[in-house]
Amino acid sequence: MAAAYDAIARDYQRSKSSPLRAAIESWTIDRLLGDIRGAAIFDAGCGDGFHARRLQAAGASRIAGVDVSPAMIELAREAERRTPQGIQYQCCAVEDLPELPCAAAFEVVLAAYLLHYSPTFEVLQRMCLRLANVLEPGGRLVALCENPDQTVADYAGYAAYGFDKSAVEPRAEASRIAYSLVAGRQMIRFDTYYYARSSYERALREAGFTAIAWHPLQLDPAADGADWYAAYLRNPPVLGLTAVLSGAQARVQFA
Ligand SMILES: C[S@@+](CC[C@H](N)C(=O)[O-])C[C@H]1O[C@@H](n2cnc3c(N)ncnc32)[C@H](O)[C@@H]1O
Numbered sequence: 001m002a003a004a005y006d007a008i009a010r011d012y013q014r015s016k017s018s019p020l021r022a023a024i025e026s027w028t029i030d031r032l033l034g035d036i037r038g039a040a041i042f043d044a045g046c047g048d049g050f051h052a053r054r055l056q057a058a059g060a061s062r063i064a065g066v067d068v069s070p071a072m073i074e075l076a077r078e079a080e081r082r083t084p085q086g087i088q089y090q091c092c093a094v095e096d097l098p099e100l101p102c103a104a105a106f107e108v109v110l111a112a113y114l115l116h117y118s119p120t121f122e123v124l125q126r127m128c129l130r131l132a133n134v135l136e137p138g139g140r141l142v143a144l145c146e147n148p149d150q151t152v153a154d155y156a157g158y159a160a161y162g163f164d165k166s167a168v169e170p171r172a173e174a175s176r177i178a179y180s181l182v183a184g185r186q187m188i189r190f191d192t193y194y195y196a197r198s199s200y201e202r203a204l205r206e207a208g209f210t211a212i213a214w215h216p217l218q219l220d221p222a223a224d225g226a227d228w229y230a231a232y233l234r235n236p237p238v239l240g241l242t243a244v245l246s247g248a249q250a251r252v253q254f255a
Pocket of ligand 1: 005044045046047048049050051066067068069072092093094095111112113114117
């Protein structure tokens with residue numbers, strides 16, 4: 001996976017200038033996160049640090065970002081050098097994260113488009129365990145994951161949004177899904193893996209998470225051209241997924 005994103009890091013960053021990013025992706029993440037002012041946030045699979053920077057600017061007290069791709073982490077560090085925000089970035093696979101001392105635990109883990117990169121259910125289990133390890137009891141996970149409710153036939157219809165989604169192999173647990181994205185004048189490609197809702201939920205439960213809930217994508221009501229987003233929202237390629245690590249009551253409630 002590191003190699004996959006190393007090869008496309010800058011092009012992937014360019015592809016994210018799509019209006020979907022602000023109007024749906026960031027809007028949905030922010031609704032699911034709720035009030036993060038003063039919260040310590042761990043951005044798992046942080047990519048170029050796009051959300052880490054936004055959340056720091058929105059008042060998070062401490063942010064750390066981790067990504068398996070050295071090239072993505074370099075883009076994040078480059079942005080941090082340009083405009084220092086005190087965000088720490090580390091290159092590491094989430095499933096191999098070292099144990100954190102309790103005092104360094106986080107209140108929130110953001111995992112935007114991460115869990116579905118697990119090539120096997122065992123890796124998904126390890127990712128969930130490691131994410132539980134960085135949270136304090138009662139801490140929350142906010143994720144965007146492959147929409148497990150889509151059939152393979154539903155993968156069509158994203159050309160207007162600048163990407164293509166297709167099944168590489170017949171639908172099964174951990175079957176591969178291919179994405180092609182327009183990035184400037186180039187196309188970039190990466191694969192994700194399909195898991196049923198029950199698999200995500202089982203991996204999270206086994207890691208100690210409760211209150212597991214799926215959420216539809218939401219559109220910023222202030223976004224121009226709501227009609228353009230309608231088909232995307234009717235057939236969302238990803239869904240929100242939230243969970244709470246069992247233990248003390250969560251400090252911040254879901255919005
Ligand atoms: C689609 S990008 C999303 C980046 C960022 N979360 C965002 O929303 O802008 C997925 C990121 O997950 C990273 N990734 C994939 N598998 C990973 C793993 N096992 N551990 C850590 N990062 C991983 C990739 O390198 C890539 O940067």
